[in-house]
Amino acid sequence: MNGVRSEKSVGGPSLQLFICTHASCGATFTRQWRLNQHETVHTGAVRKRVHEIISQTFKLLESIFTILNVLVNSARASAQSLTVVAVSQESPT
Ligand SMILES: [Zn+2]
Numbered sequence: 001m002n003g004v005r006s007e008k009s010v011g012g013p014s015l016q017l018f019i020c021t022h023a024s025c026g027a028t029f030t031r032q033w034r035l036n037q038h039e040t041v042h043t044g045a046v047r048k049r050v051h052e053i054i055s056q057t058f059k060l061l062e063s064i065f066t067i068l069n070v071l072v073n074s075a076r077a078s079a080q081s082l083t084v085v086a087v088s089q090e091s092p093t
Contacts, residue, residue, distance in 0.1 A: 018035040020027040022042045029035040 015030070018029045018032050020029075020035060020038060020042075022039065025042070027035075027038055029038060
């Protein structure tokens with residue numbers, strides 16, 4: 001067991017193709033390591049896209065928190081005014 005895959009090769013070397021699964025690439029290789037090496041071509045672009053998505057997510061979260069903050073503050077303000085009304089109705093004049 002040394003990690004080398006043994007493939008059934010009846011009558012000569014196997015012609016297994018390793019195909020790049022990256023969108024609209026479709027490059028093919030006869031060796032797994034060649035494909036792995038090739039895929040680093042795409043990782044730069046993928047990393048950039050991931051960075052974009054993360055920064056968009058943070059912007060979205062920021063606006064959600066802003067809205068939540070406004071809602072919590074207005075809920076708190078109306079709760080306080082309700083308490084004032086309730087207290088003033090309870091107290092005898
Ligand atoms: Zn590719």
